[in-house]
Amino acid sequence: xxxxxxxxxxxxxxxxxxxxxxxxxxxxxxxxxxxxxxxxxxxxxxxxxxxxxxxxxxxxxxxxxxxxxxxxxxxxxxxxxxxxxxxxxxxxxxxxxxxxxxxxxxxxxxxxxxxxxxxxxxxxxxxxxxxxxxxxxxxxxxxxxxxxxxxxxxxxxxxxxxxxxxxxxxxxxxxxxxxxxxxxxxxxxxxxxx
Amino acid sequence: xxxxxxxxxxxxxxxxxxxxxxxxxxxxxxxxxxxxxxxxxxxxxxxxxxxxxxxxxxxxxxxxxxxxxxxxxxxxxxxxxxxxxxxxxxxxxxxxxxxxxxxxxxxxxxxxxxxxxxxxxxxxxxxxxxxxxxxxxxxxxxxxxxxxxxxxxxxxxxxxxxxxxxxxxxxxxxxxxxxxxxxxxxxxxxxxxxxxxxxxxxxxxxxxxxxxxxxxxxxxxxxxxxxxxxxxxxxxxxxxxxxxxxxxxxxxxxxxxxxxxxxxxxxxxxxxxxxxxxxxxxxxxxxxxxxx
Numbered sequence: 220x221x222x223x224x225x226x227x228x229x230x231x232x233x234x235x236x237x238x239x240x241x242x243x244x245x246x247x248x249x250x251x252x253x254x255x256x257x258x259x260x261x262x263x264x265x266x267x268x269x270x271x272x273x274x275x276x277x278x279x280x281x282x283x284x285x286x287x288x289x290x291x292x293x294x295x296x297x298x299x300x301x302x303x304x305x306x307x308x309x310x311x312x313x314x315x316x317x318x319x320x321x322x323x324x325x326x327x328x329x330x331x332x333x334x335x336x337x338x339x340x341x342x343x344x345x346x347x348x349x350x351x352x353x354x355x356x357x358x359x360x361x362x363x364x365x366x367x368x369x370x371x372x373x374x375x376x377x378x379x380x381x382x383x384x385x386x387x388x389x390x391x392x393x394x395x396x397x398x399x400x401x402x403x404x405x406x407x408x409x410x411x412x413x
Numbered sequence: 414x415x416x417x418x419x420x421x422x423x424x425x426x427x428x429x430x431x432x433x434x435x436x437x438x439x440x441x442x443x444x445x446x447x448x449x450x451x452x453x454x455x456x457x458x459x460x461x462x463x464x465x466x467x468x469x470x471x472x473x474x475x476x477x478x479x480x481x482x483x484x485x486x487x488x489x490x491x492x493x494x495x496x497x498x499x500x501x502x503x504x505x506x507x508x509x510x511x512x513x514x515x516x517x518x519x520x521x522x523x524x525x526x527x528x529x530x531x532x533x534x535x536x537x538x539x540x541x542x543x544x545x546x547x548x549x550x551x552x553x554x555x556x557x558x559x560x561x562x563x564x565x566x567x568x569x570x571x572x573x574x575x576x577x578x579x580x581x582x583x584x585x586x587x588x589x590x591x592x593x594x595x596x597x598x599x600x601x602x603x604x605x606x607x608x609x610x611x612x613x614x615x616x617x618x619x620x621x622x623x624x625x626x627x628x629x630x631x632x633x634x635x636x637x638x639x640x641x642x643x644x645x646x647x648x649x650x651x652x653x654x655x656x657x658x659x660x661x662x663x664x665x666x667x668x669x670x671x672x673x674x675x676x677x678x679x680x681x682x683x684x685x686x687x688x689x690x691x692x693x694x695x696x697x698x699x700x701x702x703x704x705x
Contacts, residue, residue, distance in 0.1 A: 226432070226669075227432075227669060228431070228432045228433045228451075228453060228668075228669070229429060229431060229432065229433070230425075230428040230429055230431055231431065231432060232431065233428055249669060249670075264428070264429050265429050265430075265431070265432075265433065265453065266429070266430075266433065266452075266453040266454070266489055266490075268448060268451065268488065268489060269433055269451045269452070269453050269489075269665070272450075272451040272665070273451060273665070273666070273669055276666065277669075297429075298429070309488075310488060325488055326488065330490075330510045330512055331426055331490065331512035331513065331536065331537065332417070332418070332507065332510055332512075332535050332536055333417065334417065334418075334422045334426065335415050335416060335417045335422065336415075336416050336419055336421060336422060337414070337415045337416070338414070352421060352422065352425055354422060354425055354426045354429060355426070355429075355490065355512070390425060393421060393425045393428065
């Protein structure tokens with residue numbers, strides 16, 4: 220199994236380091252050629268406007284969208300979630316991949332001085348709470364019917380899944396806890412069986 | 414329990430800038446150009462370093478109204494500079510909601526002995542460094558991000574290269590040191606041995622390390638990435654070039670494609686004139702010598 224981390228911009232190395240600890244082959248993906256060699260893709264945190272712009276300039280935007288619509292497993296964290304979403308309510312002029320039926324507000328929890336960490340219960344990965352790190356995080360303001368809510372904070376969804384697409388408002392790659400990446404690896408394994 | 418302003422929140426935020434470009438801007442219009450070109454953040458300033466150099470006198474924190482207008486104009490993070498040791502300027506920026514504070518040698522220092530104790534703030538700080546000792550002293554004071562000092566406002570990359578190479582070379586030496594060598598090396602560097610141990614274990618600085626000071630072309634940005642920078646600050650290099658939008662766009666792409674010469678050819682073509690450069694030896698005042 221080969222995992223890609225979308226390498227336009229952001230904390231690419233932090234995700235790669237988690238996969239390394241899990242003994243999984245993981246690579247930075249910044250070309251179509253590289254994208255075609257991986258079984259699943261993480262879209263990291265970073266600036267969504269920057270990543271979007273570079274996805275379009277490299278020609279990866281259309282190809283990636285097409286692959287995800289055909290069942291390619293993908294996991295977006297923070298900016299990655301914004302890029303996967305159907306609608307950016309706070310910045311409706313900003314394009315997105317439109318493969319996850321949620322609406323988000325960018326920086327919906329506030330600026331950096333409001334960024335926070337909190338222990339969350341995520342039943343799917345076990346009883347032990349997950350230290351979740353929210354950094355200028357996107358706020359989910361709507362979830363579609365087909366979207367499964369995997370975790371909530373303060374009543375609001377912060378981790379969701381719709382078929383082959385998973386996303387979190389927070390940054391599991393910064394938590395020194397491998398369970399969410401392991402969950403994604405199980406998703407990729409399941410997808411390759413079909 | 415919900416916690417704000419913790420180390421992981423500060424250092425983790427700096428991680429989000431990685432592989433990106435942070436641009437100096439002096440107006441909301443410039444901030445918009447930077448955002449549209451793909452900047453990961455903007456640094457709000459009254460003047461770019463090249464103009465600070467020309468103007469002389471005392472350079473201070475930017476006007477609060479200007480910073481506020483820039484924060485309103487763009488959706489990306491906004492940074493701003495405070496004078497070295499100026500606790501009150503830093504408190505003002507934090508209260509204003511600035512996302513990252515640069516305690517910067519480009520402004521005239523307010524304290525000739527001490528830097529700010531950055532642990533006392535919820536807002537994260539970035540500081541300049543010329544060598545590993547200086548970087549670790551700033552981290553020991555709570556800086557969540559380091560950048561090379563370079564020589565700001567010159568359009569000359571030579572000092573940034575020197576500082577990045579000096580830091581990287583020292584990290585390589587630390588990696589191969591026996592544990593018993595660390596204490597005396599810490600003494601030589603004037604840096605805490607605990608942080609030196611972390612550098613040895615991780616083989617890198619404990620925080621994000623950007624290049625800054627003298628980046629004027631896409632090739633300069635690519636060079637700094639090749640030398641191991643996590644990303645690049647561009648000060649005067651964008652808005653002192655003949656076509657800022659094209660230059661900004663090209664530098665963003667060069668940080669992505671720094672290791673692909675064919676792409677760099679495409680990126681570097683037809684982007685107008687870069688800012689005028691200056692020999693560092695001819696400067697009457699070197700900003701990099703500020704900081705202790």
